Every structure is written in C-alpha cells, then in structure tokens.
Amino acid sequence: MTAAPAEPLTAPDLDRLLGGPQPPLAPGPPRFDELAGCWHVYSYQDVRQVLSDGASFSQRYGDPDAHPNWAFIWVDDGDRHAARRAFVAGLFQQAMAGITPAVRQIAGELADAITDAPGGHFELMGALARPMAARVICHVMGVDVSEDARFAGWVDEFTSALAVTQTPTQPDMVAYFTALLEERRARPGDRGLAGALVAAQHAGRLVDGQPLTDRDLLGCLWGMLAAAFETTATGIADMLLFLSAYDGQGGLSAVRQDRRLVAPAVEETLRWCPPWPSNMAVATRPLTIGGERIEPGDRVTAWITAANRDPGMFPGPGRFDIRRHPNPHLSFAAGPHLCLGAKLARLEMRVALETVLDRLPGLRWDPGAPFSRSLGIVNRVETAQVTFR
Numbered sequence: 353m354t355a356a357p358a359e360p361l362t363a364p365d366l367d368r369l370l371g372g373p374q375p376p377l378a379p380g381p382p383r384f385d386e387l388a389g390c391w392h393v394y395s396y397q398d399v400r401q402v403l404s405d406g407a408s409f410s411q412r413y414g415d416p417d418a419h420p421n422w423a424f425i426w427v428d429d430g431d432r433h434a435a436r437r438a439f440v441a442g443l444f445q446q447a448m449a450g451i452t453p454a455v456r457q458i459a460g461e462l463a464d465a466i467t468d469a470p471g472g473h474f475e476l477m478g479a480l481a482r483p484m485a486a487r488v489i490c491h492v493m494g495v496d497v498s499e500d501a502r503f504a505g506w507v508d509e510f511t512s513a514l515a516v517t518q519t520p521t522q523p524d525m526v527a528y529f530t531a532l533l534e535e536r537r538a539r540p541g542d543r544g545l546a547g548a549l550v551a552a553q554h555a556g557r558l559v560d561g562q563p564l565t566d567r568d569l570l571g572c573l574w575g576m577l578a579a580a581f582e583t584t585a586t587g588i589a590d591m592l593l594f595l596s597a598y599d600g601q602g603g604l605s606a607v608r609q610d611r612r613l614v615a616p617a618v619e620e621t622l623r624w625c626p627p628w629p630s631n632m633a634v635a636t637r638p639l640t641i642g643g644e645r646i647e648p649g650d651r652v653t654a655w656i657t658a659a660n661r662d663p664g665m666f667p668g669p670g671r672f673d674i675r676r677h678p679n680p681h682l683s684f685a686a687g688p689h690l691c692l693g694a695k696l697a698r699l700e701m702r703v704a705l706e707t708v709l710d711r712l713p714g715l716r717w718d719p720g721a722p723f724s725r726s727l728g729i730v731n732r733v734e735t736a737q738v739t740f741r
C-alpha cells in the first residue's frame with residue numbers, strides 16, 4: 353500500500369477527539385514514578401518486552417477474594433495461566449462458530465433504529481457502539497444481560513477505576529451473576545459459553561488439575577463480558593469519529609470509495625488510540641529494561657499508547673493513516689496474555705464500519721456537538737453526537 357496523503361488533524365480537533373486527560377503518547381526511556389512507586393515504560397521495544405516476558409513478570413496482583421475479576425485468566429501466570437487460558441479459548445472458539453451473520457444482524461437492527469428515529473442525528477456510544485458490543489458478547493456467552501442497565505453500570509464502574517488494583521468489590525454484581533449461573537444449571541443444554549462452562553463443571557472437568565469452582569465460572573463470565581464490552585464499544589466509536597473527522601483527508605470517503613481500506617482503517621484506529629491504554633505487571637526476577645535495573649517486586653506500567661507512536665516502528669506516528677502498512681500495534685497486548693477476543697473485536701469493528709457505509713453513509717462528527725471521554729482502565733468515549741443526513 354502507498355503512503356497516505358492525510359495531514360494530521362488540527363490541534364483543537366485532536367484535543368477534542370482524544371479528550372481531556374490523555375495517556376502518554378510519546379515514547380522515551382523508562383521513568384520511575386516516586387509518588388506511585390512504579391516504573392513506566394514507553395518505547396515499543398520496552399513495552400513489548402514487559403507484555404511478552406511472562407517468565408519475568410506476573411499479572412497476579414490484587415486481592416484474590418475482592419472481586420471475581422481476580423479469578424479470571426488475566427491475573428494468572430505461568431502454567432496455571434496457560435492451562436486455564438487453553439480451556440477458556442477452546443470454549444470461546446466453539447461459541448464463536450458462525451458468528452458473522454449474527455454480528456451483521458445486530459448492527460443492522462441498530463442501524464434500523466437510528467434511521468427510523470427523527471432528526472438525522474444520534475449519540476454514537478448509546479445508539480450504536482455500546483449496544484452492539486454488549487449484544488454481540490451476550491450472543492457469544494449465551495446470556496442476555498445486554499439490555500440490563502445494571503450490567504453497563506457495573507462495567508462502567510469497574511473500567512473507570514484508575515488502576516485495576518482500585519476496582520470496587522461490587523457485591524450486587526456478584527449476586528446477579530451467581531443467580532444467572534444457578535438459572536443456567538436449572539436449564540442445562542443451553543448453547544453459548546455460559547452453558548458450556550456450567551456443563552464442563554457438571555462433567556467434573558479438571559483444569560490445571562483442579563475441578564472448576566463457582567468462583568472460576570463467575571470470574572470467567574464476568575471477565576469475558578467486561579473484557580469485550582467497553583473496549584470494543586470504544587474501538588467502534590473511535591473509528592467512526594476519527595474517520596468522519598478525517599473525511600476528505602483519507603477518512604470515511606476514502607473507505608467508501610475503496611472497501612479494501614476497511615480492515616486497515618480498523619488497525620489504524622486501534623494503533624492511534626488504543627482502548628486499553630496500558631498494562632501493569634510486577635517483576636518476579638531482576639532484569640534490565642531500556643538500560644534501567646528492575647528488581648523483583650517492582651511494578652511496571654507498560655504504555656501501549658506510547659509504544660504505538662514509536663517513530664522507530666511507525667513512520668509519522670502522529671498521522672492517522674488508514675493506508676499504514678505494516679501496522680504491528682500492541683493494542684491487543686502481546687505474549688501470554690495476548691487478547692483472546694481480538695478476532696471478534698476486529699470483526700465487530702469491520703461490520704460496524706461496513707454498516708455505516710451502507711446505511712449511514714453521510715455520518716459526520718460535529719466538532720461543536722457534545723463530546724466527552726474519560727481515562728481509566730479503558731480510555732472510554734462517553735458521549736459523541738453525530739449526524740448522518
């Protein structure tokens with residue numbers, strides 16, 4: 353592919369689209385934050401090292417009794433992680449079979465509701481991105497919490513925490529999902545990941561040599577729903593915002609003219625503004641990163657946002673360039689915890705874009721309309737008004 357002619361957005365547009373408090377966007381040497389007692393790493397090489405080196409870093413921190421999140425695979429390490437990840441991945445793969453028509457149908461139904469409503473404008477997160485991500489993952493899980501406002505509230509509360517160690521305990525969420533699993537047990541044979549989890553437990557399946565506990569099931573149910581929801585919703589919204597803001601400069605109209613740009617536009621959105629900005633890990637043995645000595649027990653935050661703007665890997669890193677190739681961004685992490693749902697997230701983003709091109713081709717972001725973003729575990733779009741007529 354050839355280099356894009358696109359110019360960077362103007363500073364005020366960019367500030368508005370990326371929102372208020374921004375994560376670090378510039379690579380540089382590792383820095384120790386005295387106040388937080390934590391290392392921060394920024395360059396592509398350093399971030400990739402932290403994400404990939406499962407032998408030197410642990411993701412097993414936090415209070416294992418505090419929240420079902422701590423019973424999910426993203427806080428496992430080593431052989432235990434590998435065994436439990438393989439189990440979840442196997443069930444997830446089965447539940448994903450033939451998913452594409454369902455994703456298209458969900459996007460089509462949401463577009464119907466948008467075009468049927470008067471006014472020619474809508475709020476991107478509430479009318480398209482969030483319900484799409486929620487309904488798709490609910491379909492895969494074989495549960496239907498997508499229309500339950502409490503579910504979105506619990507995920508909001510969780511992902512708005514400034515650090516995973518500061519997440520709330522959420523007893524009413526635990527009660528809700530415990531009841532949901534009970535109901536699944538009463539109706540065995542249901543498809544989807546939730547049914548498969550209950551069936552595996554009932555069959556006495558051992559994972560890493562251990563029987564599956566209720567907490568394992570709850571952690572998996574919550575973890576998959578939470579992992580898939582806000583991240584993908586923000587990816588969809590960011591993509592449509594950036595493409596419409598860049599319209600005429602290699603944005604939405606370029607994709608409209610050449611549908612082969614759909615997939616690279618998805619990748620460039622993920623590189624330019626990773627929904628999951630950083631990952632924290634704890635060193636388990638002495639090592640050197642970017643020339644700095646890291647000791648066992650040191651916490652290290654790897655900034656995916658900055659690594660994705662490393663000029664050594666991405667020429668013209670500040671340019672939103674939907675023809676960028678190759679685009680080896682780290683937005684789905686790397687190494688042992690590489691995102692399990694990357695294929696599904698990419699599919700959803702592609703289908704959302706194709707649906708907009710087919711059904712809402714005049715989509716425009718109005719820089720003067722209400723827009724807000726919040727930076728927590730996920731760099732979330734909160735509200736974004738767009739027009740399409």
Ligand code: HEM
Binds near residue numbers: 425426575688689691
């Ligand atoms: C654009 C959307 C998404 C982004 C940017 C994203 C990003 C990430 C990142 C950075 C990680 C590593 C986290 C860590 O190591 O603690 C991760 C892990 C994970 N993601 Fe995603 N994700 C997305 C969508 C999804 C979806 C749709 C699913 C499921 C259907 C999913 C399931 C998971 C799971 C299960 C893990 C844990 C993997 C492990 O620890 O072995 N993600 N994701």
